[in-house]
Every structure is written in structure tokens, then in C-alpha cells.
């Protein structure tokens with residue numbers, strides 16, 4: 001089994017049943033796992049910020065840093081490997097915040113809000129999610145069967 | 161021995177800060193340091209020397225020819241880069257040991273320290289704070305050094321600490337204080353005193369979870385380190401078992417009127433800088 005790390009502001013797609021994609025330490029960032037069980041294609045995105053309009057130029061080089069650029073890119077890259085939009089199973093984790101971290105601090109909330117907006121516009125349903133709180137999460141996606149699991153410090157691993 | 165006495169004994173038992181690095185940093189802080197003196201100090205330590213040459217010859221600098229003498233490397237790197245390299249090398253070793261109490265994944269404390277140092281520098285630069293860059297870098301790099309000592313104590317009493325966090329909404333550091341009598345911030349401050357760091361660094365470390373308690377002349381630096389820590393924890397750089405269970409210190413953001421988009425932009429700049437730093441330091445992002 002190959003563990004493929006998806007770092008901050010990055011995404012990976014795969015159709016290799018040996019692969020497990022993983023994003024470590026999702027705080028206010030969001031991990032988005034998508035999977036087409038028929039094509040056996042999956043992808044994982046680890047984005048950090050809601051909207052690329054803050055810096056278009058940097059967004060060109062780092063689209064996966066932003067929800068509005070990374071999400072379409074993740075889906076398109078899966079389609080290229082034969083995935084179909086209507087079969088996609090979508091799971092979301094992250095968007096936490098520090099204690100009392102409301103207002104400008106709460107980037108996690110904005111990260112999640114943009115995702116919801118994009119999904120409702122494009123009629124994408126979320127099959128499972130674990131959002132918010134003051135945890136930090138690690139998200140795994142197994143390409144062999146599309147299983148997603150979530151690890152929260154000292155709480156063990158649960159299926160998402 | 162009481163628990164608190166045991167913890168103090170563990171602080172006493174911490175090895176000293178590497179003397180060669182200490183002496184070199186002191187020399188570097190002279191407004192007009194002598195390269196020859198610096199080389200004299202550094203060449204005693206082969207590991208340090210090798211590190212300096214390695215960085216100089218790394219792809220990052222892309223020099224047309226190989227630098228092979230320490231003297232050349234010292235001149236080439238200049239004071240700021242050399243200082244950061246020496247500090248990171250020494251601090252990396254301090255954090256780099258199994259940390260049962262805090263770390264979920266290996267390397268976590270070090271990545272968090274490095275990220276906080278980079279974040280501190282980005283904030284200082286872009287918010288135009290009147291602070292010395294070396295002070296920012298050093299205190300941010302060392303802010304959680306107390307975790308090295310507290311690790312075993314936290315591991316032993318973890319369930320009690322977790323209970324306070326989960327059931328009473330304590331920050332992790334507040335729960336440490338209640339269960340152990342000390343928290344990692346004040347222990348870090350004691351270590352910094354033992355290591356002879358200046359008072360502003362001691363204050364920034366000691367109060368990075370309660371910046372309002374720092375003395376007035378150290379307040380800005382402490383607030384900056386507190387904010388930088390908040391932001392790296394938030395983004396997920398090396399957060400351990402404590403997760404995001406730390407209080408937000410947004411005072412500085414309010415004072416400087418940093419709005420949502422400004423903050424997002426700062427995080428963007430941080431991330432670009434951090435990617436570069438990880439490259440140089442050979443750390444996974």
C-alpha cells in the first residue's frame with residue numbers, strides 16, 4: 001500500500017487501488033475527498049483559503065490553495081481519469097477554529113461556506129462530513145474501495 | 161518529591177544550549193563583527209560547519225561554483241541568514257526527540273516551531289511592526305520549548321488534562337496548569353532563563369498563551385508570537401494532541417485593523433514563504 005501525502009494547498013487524484021491518499025493536520029483548512037466507485041477513481045484536496053480574489057496572480061500558481069479554484073480542479077482531474085460527476089461520493093472534513101476564534105480569525109467557517117455554495121450551485125451532495133470544533137483532523141481516502149477515515153488526536157480512527 | 165519539584169528538576173536537567181551557537185550568535189549581534197572571529201568560533205563544531213557549507217551549496221542558492229571554505233560561506237550567507245541557520249540547527253535538535261505527551265506525528269514540534277518563526281516574520285514585515293527580526297525569529301522558534309520538558313508529565317496525566325479540555329472548555333495550556341501546577345509556556349520561560357536568553361525572549365515564551373500578562377515593553381513581541389502561534393495552529397502546522405484547543409489572541413489584529421481578507425492574504429504569503437523554508441530546511445510541508 002502506498003500512502004500518498006496531500007500537503008497544504010495541494011491535491012492528488014489516483015486510480016491505483018494500491019494508493020491511500022492522506023491529508024494530515026486539517027485545522028481551519030478543509031480536506032475534500034471525492035470518489036467514483038464505478039471508475040475506481042478518487043481524489044483528495046487540502047485547501048487553505050476560501051477565495052482566490054485576494055491574489056489572482058498567486059492563485060494561478062497555487063490553485064489548490066483556494067476553495068473556489070481547487071474544488072473545480074479536483075473534480076476535473078478526476079473526470080480526466082474517467083470519473084463521472086453523477087457517481088461521485090463526496091466527503092468533507094476540517095474547518096475547525098481556535099477557542100474564541102470568531103470574526104476575522106474564523107477562516108475555517110468561511111472555507112466551509114464557500115464549499116457549500118459551490119456544491120449547491122452545482123448540485124453536489126455531501127455523503128459525509130465532520131466539520132468545526134477545536135480539533136485537528138487527518139483524512140484518509142482508500143482508492144481500492146473509496147473508504148474514507150478520519151483520525152483525531154488520541155481519539156483513534158473512525159470511518160467517515 | 162512533589163510533582164512540581166519533579167518538573168523543576170527536569171528543567172534543571174535540560175542540557176545547556178549549544179555553546180558554539182550561543183557564542184556565534186553573540187558575535188553576530190555585534191554591529192561590526194569580525195568574520196575571522198566568527199570562523200574561529202564556528203570551526204570548533206564540525207556538525208555546524210558542515211551544515212553551513214551544505215546550505216551554501218544547496219540548490220536553493222544555485223551558486224555557480226562550490227563553496228568549500230567556512231570563511232567564504234560566512235561571508236556569502238551574511239549575518240541574518242547565518243543566524244537563522246545556526247538557531248534552526250540547534251533548536252531542531254532540541255525538539256527532535258520522541259514527544260509522547262504532545263505529538264501525534266513525528267517531527268511535529270519542530271515543524272510547528274519553524275512555521276511559527278516564519279509566520280512571525282511574515283506578520284512583522286507586512287504589519288510593519290517595529291520589532292527586531294532576530295527577536296521575532298528566536299522567540300517564535302523557541303516558544304514551545306517547554307513542551308520538551310513537560311512531555312512525559314503530560315503523557316502521565318493525559319486523561320485528566322483531556323477531561324478539563326473536553327468537559328470544562330479549558331484551553332490545553334490552562335488544563336496543564338491546573339493538573340501539573342505549571343504550563344509549557346512558563347516552563348519554556350524557565351528554560352530560556354537557564355539558557356541565558358534576553359528578557360524579551362523569556363517574556364515572549366512565558367506568555368505566548370497570555371500576552372496581556374507580558375510586561376509593557378515586551379508586550380508587542382509577545383502579542384506577535386501569540387498571534388503567530390494561533391495562526392500556525394489554525395492552519396494545522398504541527399498541532400499535536402492539543403489540536404486547536406488554544407485561545408485566540410486577536411488583539412493585535414484589532415489594533416492594526418486587520419480585516420478578513422487581509423488576514424487571508426497574510427496566510428497566503430506565509431504559505432509561500434513556508435514552502436520555500438521547508439525546501440531549504442528539508443522538512444516536509
Ligand SMILES: [Fe+2]
Nearest residue numbers: 303304368369
Ligand atoms: Fe504553546
Ligand SMILES: [Fe+2]
Nearest residue numbers: 272303304389
Ligand atoms: Fe505553539
